[in-house]
Amino acid sequence: MMTQYQEKAVVIRREQLSADNVRLTFECPDIAAAAYPGQFVMIRVGTGNDPLLRRPFSIHQAHKEGLLQVYFKIVGRGTEMLAEVGEGAEVSILGPLGRGFRLVESPACLVGGGLGIAPLLFLARELSRLQRDCGLDTVILGGRSRSEVEPLVKDFEQFGMTVVTTTDDGSYGQRGFVTAAFSSLSLPASCAVYCCGPEPMMAGMNVLCRARGNSCQVSVESVMACGMGACLGCSKPTRGGGYVHVCVDGPVFDAEEMVWNI
Ligand SMILES: Cc1cc2nc3c(=O)[nH]c(=O)nc-3n(C[C@H](O)[C@H](O)[C@H](O)COP(=O)(O)OP(=O)(O)OC[C@H]3O[C@@H](n4cnc5c(N)ncnc54)[C@H](O)[C@@H]3O)c2cc1C
Ligand code: FES
Structure with missing residues (x-):
């Protein structure tokens, strides 16, 4: 506990x-x-x-x-x-x-969309401290426009990450979604993917990671009242037919464990 x-x-x-x-x-x-x-x-x-x-x-x-x-x-x-x-x-x-990310001893690719970037900075620092023989890690930061992405780039670079940026309107980095940027990277199947962002983005990352053989952890959002497992307001269905409570069982889950309605 x-x-x-x-x-x-x-x-x-x-x-x-x-x-x-x-x-x-x-x-x-x-x-x-x-x-x-x-x-x-x-x-x-x-x-x-x-x-x-x-x-x-x-x-x-x-x-x-x-x-x-x-x-x-x-x-x-x-x-x-x-x-x-x-x-x-x-x-x-x-x-x-809640339960956070499981840190995996292999190369890492962090993928954040919009405010989903928020939990990835702490993760980037802890990964940089983990003894791993894996060369550079990558982070893909995506947002609607420049102001959602640019202010955070240096924060990730300080942990030795290669930063790839995307914006919906093309005002900074590649035009388009983080999923397209991820598809264009050649990453080994051993690369562990850590992801947080809007649900369609994480659903897309689940599909891409399954196809490429990458493990994929996602940080899921839900409306929360208590945050401690007491109100049962944050439940989400799992592929196994059961339910999880995002606040105590998550917010981080294996992407393939979840039901994606997109
Ligand atoms: C585990 C977890 C971590 C989060 N981390 C962050 C973070 O790092 N940065 C950040 O900006 N936001 C984060 N959120 C979302 C944040 O909690 C909501 O944006 C916030 O509670 C909205 O409060 P409000 O009173 O301003 O909006 P409200 O007036 O309550 O709602 C305004 C709008 O926001 C939507 N909304 C409200 N609560 C949530 C929610 N929990 N998830 C998604 N949409 C919501 C409502 O549906 C409504 O459309 C997180 C949510 C969860 C569950
Ligand atoms: S927010 Fe109350 S049980 Fe999860």
Whole structure:
């Protein structure tokens, strides 16, 4: 049983990476020290009971020295409120939650679409620390346009990754989807693929990885109320005919374990 903490975390840095995308760095020692790539936290975005429910966010980066980052897009009231939190403010964070990525001792290809890039940075750092005889790892970062992708490129390059970028509108990197960029790479079948993004993208990655013989782990999203297995609101069907709870059984699963409705 993993230990979880509820901490009053102080915002020590706020970065507006694009018009809608914000990165917050918290002083959050217990959660940061216990965190593992692919896990998430639940953040209380307001004071009191408005909004009532905490919001789930992937752990973007965590340092044993106590710093924890989340990277998010403003999509509604909760994320709007979180984006307004200033440096020095305190926020209640619960975590680390869920099961993260299984780190495989082989070459890695990380594939992130839109805000699905968020959990891959922590993963990139931990992979760079793993003793593997595999040469360079690759990360494919995709987004709608330049502002969703460009601000994160250097963050991945610092871990020695070859960065490939794609945008839907062609404003940065290759025009098109990350799946097309992945198809054009010649990667060995031993390459482990780690993926997070919109469902159609992960469904596509599942098909491509199966055809090429690559293992593929995906970080899945679902609407979450409790984040701890208590409300049963986050269940998803599996190919075996059962159900999993994204918050406690995931959010990371083997892609071929899941049902893809696309
Ligand atoms: C495990 C997990 C990790 C996540 N990590 C990140 C992250 O790193 N960065 C990030 O930007 N977002 C992440 N999300 C999504 C994030 O939790 C939602 O965007 C957020 O809760 C929306 O809150 P809101 O109050 O602003 O929007 P709301 O007003 O609640 O909803 C606005 C819109 O967002 C949609 N939405 C709400 N909750 C979710 C959800 N859980 N998943 C998908 N769509 C949702 C709603 O359907 C609606 O269309 C993650 C979700 C999960 C489950
Ligand atoms: S969010 Fe409540 S059980 Fe998963």
